[in-house]
Amino acid sequence: MVRRVLVASRNSKKLNELRRILADAGVAGLEVVGLNEVPAYPEAPETEPDFEGNALLKAREGFAATGLPCVADDSGLSVDALNGMPGVLSARWSGRHGDDAANNALLLAQLADVPDDRRGARFVSACALVSAAGETVVRGEWPGTLLRTPVGTNGFGYDPLFVPEGGTRTSAELDPTEKNAVSHRARALTALLPALRSLAISENATSDN
Template sequence: MKLVLASGNRGKLREFREAFGSQLASVSELMDPIEVEENAESFAGNALLKARAIYNRLGSEYLVIADDSGISVPLLGGAPGIYSARYAGEGADDKANLRKLIDELKKREVERTPAYYTAAIAIVGEKGEYVVHGWMHGDVIDEARGEKGFGYDPIFIPEGYDRTLGELDESIKSEISHRAKAIKLARPLIEMLRK
């Protein structure tokens, strides 16, 4: 059973290959990109939409992994949530999304408030569909600090730390991140499904 990641994102591919090795192929190595409309109301739903679409194209000799993730700020009613990648509008880049979140905090005159990252990993194959979740809790702040990571990392301070993900070493992030936690749960499931 061949293992495929339903993402062309290099950062995600690197994280998943660290867990599953070089036997994990990126979907872009196997087929032309397809547009999957992520219109579910949850991270799990969107991850399943992506995994199903790729599995339906590739066929039953593949086990497809897809993830959907983002950051939620309770003060903002859970925003950006499932809209994390397009918080500042369709086609917005990481910097625009980050700026919008900082602006929303400043509007409320808040320098620091609780937030959490969610990662949902969907696994779709001939034996069924499965989803696991990982979370990372902490706070967001109203100024970007650090050049590491991507997305909202420069304003997120994980619980138990005093620096943002943008300032922390990659080795720490790979231990505590929402995606790392979800991958840890997905690994035994994937091993079982590949037998």
């Protein structure tokens, strides 16, 4: 028997990423579906002060509305010299949600006087799973440094400024396969695997009875 698991997103890339990670780990019995595949429900704004809180908020909301185990994530950029900001405000750092060019320009202006050896940052993703069995929240981090000018055209957000630790190319210069293998979200979803595997095992045990 297959159990449906809701991912609280309409982003096909996020859905496919979780499907790939489950397949690579040999976890069977779970069917990943997105918000476009379930009846619509009111989605509350992300008002929590940290990634974990927002991920949990969305996962609880999805589980309550659909009855399906629900996975949700919240992610952003944490800059050392800015005491962890923009953090949960990453997508709207410039005041306009999703304006990547404006967000990058503001961040570069704020870091203009920061020397190269103090431009550390990390992409952070918190993933939450909420089901009848309980709640699990995990965190994945992708450390690196920030350039002074954008480089690369792949990806989105702050990718053109971010050079992963140990690398020489920005996240925006990596192809999707390279990025998905090592990104903060991939690391968080991988950390969520034990809880998802338990979900699959419990479903299989129930169907066998």
